[in-house]
Each structure stands twice: as C-alpha cells, then as structure tokens.
Amino acid sequence: MSIESSAVPAPAGSPTASAAFATGSELETRALHGPLPADKELVLKVIPMPRDCNANGDIFGGWVMAQVDLAGSVLPARYVDGRMATVAVNQFIFKQPVRVGDILSFFAAVTRIGNTSITVQVEVFAERFQAQGSHFKVTEASLTYVAIDSAGKPRKIAKP
Ligand SMILES: CC(C)(COP(=O)(O)OP(=O)(O)OC[C@H]1O[C@@H](n2cnc3c(N)ncnc32)[C@H](O)[C@@H]1OP(=O)(O)O)[C@@H](O)C(=O)NCCC(=O)NCCS
Secondary structure (H helix, E strand, O other), X not given: OOOOOOOOOOOOOOHHHHHOOOOHHHHHHHOOOOOOOOOOEEEEEEOOOHHHXXXXXXXXXXXHHXXXXXXXXXXXXXXXXXXXXXXXXXXXXXXXXXXXXXXXXXXXEEEEEOOOEEEEEEEEEEEOOOOOOOOEEEEEEEEEEEEEOOOOOEOOOOOO
C-alpha cells in the first residue's frame, strides 16, 4: 500500500474501511484484533515509510526496535531527572509483521523501579492505514533504563 497514492481513507467503522481492502491475509490478521491495553499509557504513534523496509518488503525489525527503545524511555524520563541509558533489552517479541503505512501505537507501563534502573513493558499495536480503528498487537518488549551521571555512571533514582 502506498500512502502517497491512496485516496482519503474511509472513516473507521465504515463499510469501505472494513471491506474494500480486505485480502485473505488481512482477514487472518483481523482474527487477532482485540482491545488496546487499559493498563498502559500511549507514549508514541508513528507510521513507517518505504525506507524502513527489509528485503521482504516488511518493516525492518531494527527500525521497530529503535522506536520501542524511544517509546520505552518516555515513562522513565518522569523519574530520572537527567540523563539515562538503555542497559538491557530483557525480552523482545515480534508477533506480527509491520507494513508500510501501518499506524503504530506504542503503549508502555513501568514494571520495576530499582536503585538506579527502571524497567518498562512496551506493547506495539498496528492498525491498517485504510482500516483504522481495528488494532492488533505486533510487538511486545521489556527494556531497562539506567539513570546516569555526567560521567556515564549509574546514579540513584529518587523513588516516587
Ligand atoms: C548503563 C551503564 C552505565 C550501567 O553501568 P554498570 O556498571 O553496568 O551498572 P550496574 O552493574 O551498577 O547496574 C546498574 C543498574 O542496571 C541494572 N542492570 C545492569 N545490567 C543489567 C541487565 N543485563 N539487565 C537488567 N538490568 C541490568 C542493574 O540491576 C542496576 O539496577 P538497580 O540499581 O536498579 O538495581 C553501563 O552498562 C553502560 O554505559 N552501558 C552502555 C549504555 C548504552 O550505551 N546504551 C545504548 C546502547 S546503543
């Protein structure tokens, strides 16, 4: 699908949005659709472009990882008053491929606040550009961020 060549998308829930673009694989994907997480906060929305594709024409996993790293840092920034660094990607699961033009929504929740580090769970949901309002999970991940001082050494986080 090309965003540049597409007409103005039909509103979510309209017959055009849900039927006109349905292919076999889209119908399979639709079976995975579910509600967005109520226990996490929407921290980022982004639309991948053709330059973000791999050789298969799907979105490159490394691009998704970079966005998840950015999204995951949003909530820790509220606790870490200053610099921080990603110390670990504890888990990263690509559940479904992402396509050019998908609208990706990144939801996050803090799962642990340690002495110098914060761990965050991130879930990524996609909605097709021309079938908006119906989301399916494409990625989930857990990342840990460390508060660092000006020398790049861990420093204590003031707990809430
Ligand atoms: C982040 C960094 C400063 C941590 O330094 P360190 O000496 O390894 O720190 P420590 O061993 O004291 O651990 C600091 C915190 O990180 C946590 N941590 C360290 N390694 C971890 C791992 N593999 N998984 C999860 N948490 C980890 C520790 O549990 C600790 O948290 P706590 O104080 O809340 O208990 C250092 O590893 C670093 O500079 N890494 C590079 C960061 C970076 O460049 N990130 C971007 C990658 S492109």
